[in-house]
Amino acid sequence: MAALLPGVPAVRLASRLQLATSFFPSSSSSSSSRRGSVGPPPALMVDVRVVVRRHFRVAGPCGVRVVEKVAEDIALRRRPSRKLRGREHVERALAEDVLPRVKHPFDRGAVVAASKEISAHLSAASADPRLAEGGARVLVLIDTFACPVVFRPPPPPPCKLLQSTGAPKSFVVTSINTCMGLKSGSPVKETKQPIGVIGDGRPRPVEQRLEGWLPW
Numbered sequence: 001m002a003a004l005l006p007g008v009p010a011v012r013l014a015s016r017l018q019l020a021t022s023f024f025p026s027s028s029s030s031s032s033s034r035r036g037s038v039g040p041p042p043a044l045m046v047d048v049r050v051v052v053r054r055h056f057r058v059a060g061p062c063g064v065r066v067v068e069k070v071a072e073d074i075a076l077r078r079r080p081s082r083k084l085r086g087r088e089h090v091e092r093a094l095a096e097d098v099l100p101r102v103k104h105p106f107d108r109g110a111v112v113a114a115s116k117e118i119s120a121h122l123s124a125a126s127a128d129p130r131l132a133e134g135g136a137r138v139l140v141l142i143d144t145f146a147c148p149v150v151f152r153p154p155p156p157p158p159c160k161l162l163q164s165t166g167a168p169k170s171f172v173v174t175s176i177n178t179c180m181g182l183k184s185g186s187p188v189k190e191t192k193q194p195i196g197v198i199g200d201g202r203p204r205p206v207e208q209r210l211e212g213w214l215p216w
Contacts (some may be wrong), residue, residue: 008152
C-alpha cells in the first residue's frame with residue numbers, strides 16, 4: 001500500500017566531528033627545526049589539519065555500498081599558539097583560511113555547525129603549558145553522510161463500522177460509518193398515550209363504580 005503512494009525524493013544529511021591533539025617534546029622539535037618545516041612543529045607552535053571525509057551510498061552489481069572519499073584536506077601549519085588561545089581567534093581562522101577552501105555547500109555547513117566545538121578544543125590546546133616545551137598538532141576530522149530517501153505520506157486510516165447507542169431524539173441510528181458519516185433511519189413519530197378513564201370520558205354511576213362492594 002505504501003509503495004503505491006506518491007513520494008518526494010530527498011537526501012538525508014548528517015555529520016560527525018572528531019578531534020585529536022598530540023604534543024611533542026622539545027628534543028623532537030629541536031631536531032625537526034634543522035630539517036626545516038618537515039616534522040613536528042617547534043615549541044609554542046601549533047599545526048592544525050582539517051580533513052573532511054564524505055560518505056555516500058553507491059548502488060552496484062553486488063548491492064548498495066557506502067563509499068568514503070576525502071573531500072578536503074586543509075593544513076594550517078606553524079600557527080603561533082598565542083594567536084589561537086581565544087575562541088574568537090580560532091573562529092576567525094576557520095572563516096578566513098578553512099571555509100573558502102571547502103567547495104561543497106554541505107561540507108561548508110558541517111564545518112560551520114562544528115565551529116564552536118572546534119574553537120573550544122583548539123583554544124584549550126593552545127593554552128596548554130606543555131607548549132612551552134614543544135609544539136602540538138591538532139587533527140579536526142569531519143565526516144559527512146548523504147543518504148537518498150523518499151518521503152511518503154502516511155496511508156489513510158481504514159474504514160471502521162462502529163455501533164452507536166446514543167441517538168438523537170426522534171431518530172433511530174442503525175450504524176456510524178467513519179468514512180460516510182452518520183447513517184440514520186426514518187424519523188419516529190411520538191404518540192401521546194391517553195391518560196384517564198377508558199370509554200367516552202363520562203363518569204359512571206355510583207352503583208356501577210361500587211358494584212361488588214354494596215351489600216344489596
